[in-house]
Amino acid sequence: MGTKIETLRTSSSADAGAKIRMTLSIGLVVFLAILPILAPILHPVTPPLTPSHVDLTVANVPPFTGDHFLGTDSLGRDVLSMALWGARTSLALGLVAAFLAVSFGTLWGAVSSLIGGFVDTVMMRIVDGLLAIPPLILLLALSALVNGPAFADTLPKTVLSLLNVTSYSLGFLPFVTVISVIAATSWLEAARIAHSKISAIQLEEYIEAARALGAGTAHTLFKHLVPNASRIIMIQATLLISDAIVMEAGLSFLGLGLSPDTPSWGTMLRQASSDLFLGNWWAPLVPASLISLTVLAVELLGESLLRVIGHDDKLR
Amino acid sequence: MGGNTRDIDPRELAAIRSEFGLDQPIPKQYASWLKGFIGQGELGRSYQDNRKVMVVIGERIPATITLVGIALILSFANGIFWGLVMITVRFKFRSRLLEAPFVGTALLLHSVPAFFLGLLVIYGVTIIPAFHSIPLFGALRADEAATPANLLKFAILPALTLALSRSAKVALFVRSLALDEITRGYVTTALAKGLSYSQVVVRHVARNCLVPIVNLLALSLPSLIGGSVLIETIFAWPGTGRLAVEATFGRNFPVMTTLVMIYGTMVVLSNLVADLLQGLADPRIAESIANNQTTMTRARSI
Numbered sequence: 001m002g003t004k005i006e007t008l009r010t011s012s013s014a015d016a017g018a019k020i021r022m023t024l025s026i027g028l029v030v031f032l033a034i035l036p037i038l039a040p041i042l043h044p045v046t047p048p049l050t051p052s053h054v055d056l057t058v059a060n061v062p063p064f065t066g067d068h069f070l071g072t073d074s075l076g077r078d079v080l081s082m083a084l085w086g087a088r089t090s091l092a093l094g095l096v097a098a099f100l101a102v103s104f105g106t107l108w109g110a111v112s113s114l115i116g117g118f119v120d121t122v123m124m125r126i127v128d129g130l131l132a133i134p135p136l137i138l139l140l141a142l143s144a145l146v147n148g149p150a151f152a153d154t155l156p157k158t159v160l161s162l163l164n165v166t167s168y169s170l171g172f173l174p175f176v177t178v179i180s181v182i183a184a185t186s187w188l189e190a191a192r193i194a195h196s197k198i199s200a201i202q203l204e205e206y207i208e209a210a211r212a213l214g215a216g217t218a219h220t221l222f223k224h225l226v227p228n229a230s231r232i233i234m235i236q237a238t239l240l241i242s243d244a245i246v247m248e249a250g251l252s253f254l255g256l257g258l259s260p261d262t263p264s265w266g267t268m269l270r271q272a273s274s275d276l277f278l279g280n281w282w283a284p285l286v287p288a289s290l291i292s293l294t295v296l297a298v299e300l301l302g303e304s305l306l307r308v309i310g311h312d313d314k315l316r
Numbered sequence: 317m318g319g320n321t322r323d324i325d326p327r328e329l330a331a332i333r334s335e336f337g338l339d340q341p342i343p344k345q346y347a348s349w350l351k352g353f354i355g356q357g358e359l360g361r362s363y364q365d366n367r368k369v370m371v372v373i374g375e376r377i378p379a380t381i382t383l384v385g386i387a388l389i390l391s392f393a394n395g396i397f398w399g400l401v402m403i404t405v406r407f408k409f410r411s412r413l414l415e416a417p418f419v420g421t422a423l424l425l426h427s428v429p430a431f432f433l434g435l436l437v438i439y440g441v442t443i444i445p446a447f448h449s450i451p452l453f454g455a456l457r458a459d460e461a462a463t464p465a466n467l468l469k470f471a472i473l474p475a476l477t478l479a480l481s482r483s484a485k486v487a488l489f490v491r492s493l494a495l496d497e498i499t500r501g502y503v504t505t506a507l508a509k510g511l512s513y514s515q516v517v518v519r520h521v522a523r524n525c526l527v528p529i530v531n532l533l534a535l536s537l538p539s540l541i542g543g544s545v546l547i548e549t550i551f552a553w554p555g556t557g558r559l560a561v562e563a564t565f566g567r568n569f570p571v572m573t574t575l576v577m578i579y580g581t582m583v584v585l586s587n588l589v590a591d592l593l594q595g596l597a598d599p600r601i602a603e604s605i606a607n608n609q610t611t612m613t614r615a616r617s618i
Contacts, residue, residue: 136542295427
């Protein structure tokens, strides 16, 4: 029994588990990254295999039959094509929203930490106050502000033409508003992490040395503070990607997300969820599993990366 | 909708705007809202039916508290049990393989979007005849007696869905805490004294994981409330989550602002409760607070 406890104590089995998780998550990330690239190759922009090609004669075709590898939904649209083209929307949305949220959050946290004193307190209390509101509720409150044609009316003409907004279509406007709303809800955690990390780094001697050598605030911020905090911030960013994709799915499910003609995993799931009760399980299952896979991949990757960083921190 | 404003008589529009104070600059609107709230506890009226906001929200709150409360209890009861089962299997048989199905299920449930889980639950109930007596949507009708059994019958599906994905998260959390804990010396001692693996896990390991679990309890509230928005919509549950969605679509800002405020207060209060519960879970924390130690020194002394 003694040996058993010894094997439990040594970290080799934990390391093996960590390695499996790391490999699995990287495999999943590569798989997910290939999907949007495959879209135009496997399913070109010509019917009948385009994501928005409606053909009621082939509605609810089960998977692995005829032309439709993953079957069709209740409107006869090809599920595989929607999933591939939807991957472009969903992943792009996740990446852009996470990038915006992390950039703004880092800047907020860094500036707050650099200024210090009363301003620091006020800036971080704003973040804490907003963090007390459940994210989805904040998301809804912001969506109420920027949703629909009423909001489009308030925008200047040049912006509208840039976003392809016409009297009968909102163009890219839903995409932009959904991204902004998600980014506006998810920068808070990034700001807090950046703030605590940068506050800690500021006490290090090399920052003092840089300042003594005459480095200005901007130089210290972008050459020393942000690069040294970047690892933990990048991990936060990866986590935000899957958060954003899930948020988009939730918003689209409520009818506050992208317009139904834009293929994304969220809009697919919204429309296909009623198909479930027609006995069509494959149409909702595909986007749901892709969203789940993304969450799983990002979660495992984030966990593995944190472990790697933890090691690194101990080495220093 | 923007389209409607074009068809309305401009004078009428201006009159309505000034009646609700919407022609004022936003800082001024905020100041008058704040004055009404602090001075008279007045939160305005719902744009949709002109009733007082607190009345509109007040009639929805019991349903949400029932749902979130049941889900919170279910998810922690189930999650802690599940986590301890995983750790006991891992501990006793020294096998990743035996533990893998439990971990896999937890990871799966954790990553599936909650609303899709809700749809699967509804689908499952419709295709399994034994479950047909469970009501799928809504809450009590006016002619039904509000007995606990009746209430529970309606709450069971939405609460179960809400609890499922959360309990997976709790289970994984408990597992990772306990994994660190079972390498400690006191575990070896307990085993040497002749306790069985499950006894060690339940009596010693679980207790030492209590403080972070209590912390997670408070942190769970925002995500459960967020989840309840979608779950209430799917199951037509008459709670505040669905009200928030309705208010979003109706651009019913007085209701929305009040809801945001109420939710924020709930989260802050739950954090306070968690801090107090931590003292119960670990008397050292309560003692250090009583001795007026700061957080930093407290962390060092533990």
